[in-house]
Amino acid sequence: MKKHRMVWIILVILFGIGICTVVSARNYVEDKPVVILTDTVPNSMHKQLQVTAGLYYSETEWIEFPENCRIETVYAQNGDKLEAGAPLLQLKEADVQIQYLQMQLQRESLEEEQDAGGTREELAGWKLQSLEEELAYLEQLLAADCVIKVASDSVVLQQEYEAGDYTAENKRVEVAFPEYGCYLEWSVGQADYLDYRGTAVISGEKIELSWEQPGFAKGMYTYVSELPEIVECMHGEPVEVELLYTSQEYRAVLPKDSIWYDTDGSPYIFQTYSRTRVFGTEYYVRKIYVEIVEQDDVNVAISSPATQIVERTSMKLSDMMAVTVIEE
Amino acid sequence: MKWYKSSRILQGILLGMLGLFTVAPIAWVLGKSLESSLAYSVDSVWTWVCRYFSLEQYDNVLFHDLEYWASYWNTIFLTVPTILLAVITTTMAAYGLTVIGKKWQRRFMLVYAVLALLPTQVLLVPQLIVLSKTQLIGVRLAVILVAYCCPWYVFFLYRLCKGVPEETFEAARVEGAGEWTVFYRVALPQMRVGIMIFSIIISADLWGMVEEPLIYIQDASKYPLSVLFHEMGEELSYTGVVLFSLPIIIIFLEGIQSIMKKEGEGT
Numbered sequence: 084m085k086k087h088r089m090v091w092i093i094l095v096i097l098f099g100i101g102i103c104t105v106v107s108a109r110n111y112v113e114d115k116p117v118v119i120l121t122d123t124v125p126n127s128m129h130k131q132l133q134v135t136a137g138l139y140y141s142e143t144e145w146i147e148f149p150e151n152c153r154i155e156t157v158y159a160q161n162g163d164k165l166e167a168g169a170p171l172l173q174l175k176e177a178d179v180q181i182q183y184l185q186m187q188l189q190r191e192s193l194e195e196e197q198d199a200g201g202t203r204e205e206l207a208g209w210k211l212q213s214l215e216e217e218l219a220y221l222e223q224l225l226a227a228d229c230v231i232k233v234a235s236d237s238v239v240l241q242q243e244y245e246a247g248d249y250t251a252e253n254k255r256v257e258v259a260f261p262e263y264g265c266y267l268e269w270s271v272g273q274a275d276y277l278d279y280r281g282t283a284v285i286s287g288e289k290i291e292l293s294w295e296q297p298g299f300a301k302g303m304y305t306y307v308s309e310l311p312e313i314v315e316c317m318h319g320e321p322v323e324v325e326l327l328y329t330s331q332e333y334r335a336v337l338p339k340d341s342i343w344y345d346t347d348g349s350p351y352i353f354q355t356y357s358r359t360r361v362f363g364t365e366y367y368v369r370k371i372y373v374e375i376v377e378q379d380d381v382n383v384a385i386s387s388p389a390t391q392i393v394e395r396t397s398m399k400l401s402d403m404m405a406v407t408v409i410e411e
Numbered sequence: 412m413k414w415y416k417s418s419r420i421l422q423g424i425l426l427g428m429l430g431l432f433t434v435a436p437i438a439w440v441l442g443k444s445l446e447s448s449l450a451y452s453v454d455s456v457w458t459w460v461c462r463y464f465s466l467e468q469y470d471n472v473l474f475h476d477l478e479y480w481a482s483y484w485n486t487i488f489l490t491v492p493t494i495l496l497a498v499i500t501t502t503m504a505a506y507g508l509t510v511i512g513k514k515w516q517r518r519f520m521l522v523y524a525v526l527a528l529l530p531t532q533v534l535l536v537p538q539l540i541v542l543s544k545t546q547l548i549g550v551r552l553a554v555i556l557v558a559y560c561c562p563w564y565v566f567f568l569y570r571l572c573k574g575v576p577e578e579t580f581e582a583a584r585v586e587g588a589g590e591w592t593v594f595y596r597v598a599l600p601q602m603r604v605g606i607m608i609f610s611i612i613i614s615a616d617l618w619g620m621v622e623e624p625l626i627y628i629q630d631a632s633k634y635p636l637s638v639l640f641h642e643m644g645e646e647l648s649y650t651g652v653v654l655f656s657l658p659i660i661i662i663f664l665e666g667i668q669s670i671m672k673k674e675g676e677g678t
Contacts (some may be wrong), residue, residue, distance in 0.1 A: 087668065088665065088669070089662070089665055089669060092661060092662065093662070096661065096662075097487070098525055100480065100483055100484070100487070103473050103474065103480050104476045104477070104480040104481070104483070104484065105472075105481050106473075107474055107475055107476055107477040107479070108477050108480075109477070110474055110475045110477075111477040114475060176469070267579065300608050359630075359631050359632055360631065360632065361478050361481035361482045361485065361631060361632050361633075361634065361639065362477055362481040362632070363632060384589045
């Protein structure tokens, strides 16, 4: 042993180097984070968009009155719910009768014109037809004691008359018919990418919506969605509607988990490269700052396409860090 | 006599300063290799002193730096064959030059002198061309072949062999020994101490070679540690240097001790 002391020293040194190499190799595998990679793909963003829509009755009607009749009694006010046949207003009978007589005179005059023949015959015939309808309506009204009633279950939307007012063009009575259902109407600027599905909560009930091509007006798109079921509502009531917004297609979209943020909020990704090391080829990550164009709950669109991006990692990464890449 | 006029004190101060100048870089490297990463994050001097020394860097390099050890093996794979080849061939060359006769001795030594005077950088290009033509670029053998045949080595061992009394060779030949027997049985045993010194010197030289591997190997996976030191982070390079130098220092010390022992036995 003493004779070959130098040989033994060299062997011990080599053994020590060997031990260190083996331990380092084992730690090298354990210390490295395992990463799963992804590439950017062309895709669209999908996100929930909340808008305020107006809820309206699908069927409404303006009540017609004979002209220049005085309102004697008002039975219903705005918002009243009326059953079929319920009184709305009562007109003064004398005024209605005057209107009726006046129309009868007009009818006689028109009949004479019609009998005379000539160029005005056709026009007189047409007017006469219209007048007959109005006379029939007045006859019905007189038979009902000049009380105007609703034909079916209704809701009074607009009632501007008071007792003593004369029926005039600038005052109207509008009723709606709930049995025909309601619709929602809203306007948005991003209509091109709105999906044809959405939800609304009306009177605590979640309702699935669907609609067709929107109407376009003044830079905004107006959507109308008929409600699939009859709901209790107020005409014009605001309702929050959740819509699915689908963006335009972006060139470079990747999962949201692939984006990291600096302390100052700058977004970056880790891109994987390979390098030749003393012990062979090694994967490592580079920190690359990116510009986020748009994002939704799941994906992020960045300004330029990239490949070999770290999507998931087993431990925290840093720039130039060696990693183990596994194929998913 | 005033103290400052004493030549011994003056000599002592001068030598002390020179010694300090020589030892300072080594002490600095050793100190830095023991520095803890926490040393930067403390405010009081005492805490800093307490926290300064740590084996953290050694742990990192010894057990967590695979690249370091892979390069270490590359260094061994380059150095050991080169030393062995250099010792074997140069010893033979030195013996040959010694026994070849004065006329040829002068001629060969002239050639060696001219070659030895050429700077390494001048030889790099022709060597590169030759190695390219022989398809040896990128192979460790290229470095071994270039590094082992150095004219200085022949000079060194020639002078050593020259010191062996020629009469011993003559006596062996008279006894019927062939040239190989004379070399192996007579010359080598007498040159043993010199060969040991020679081996230690060229080990230190070859252990830290940079240019040859860098130019002839051109493959990071085969570079020795001396080439890759610049790629190590500063926090680990001090420890790396210490561990890199340690085998050579141990071999050197052991070699010197062994030589002195043999010298003692000789006298």
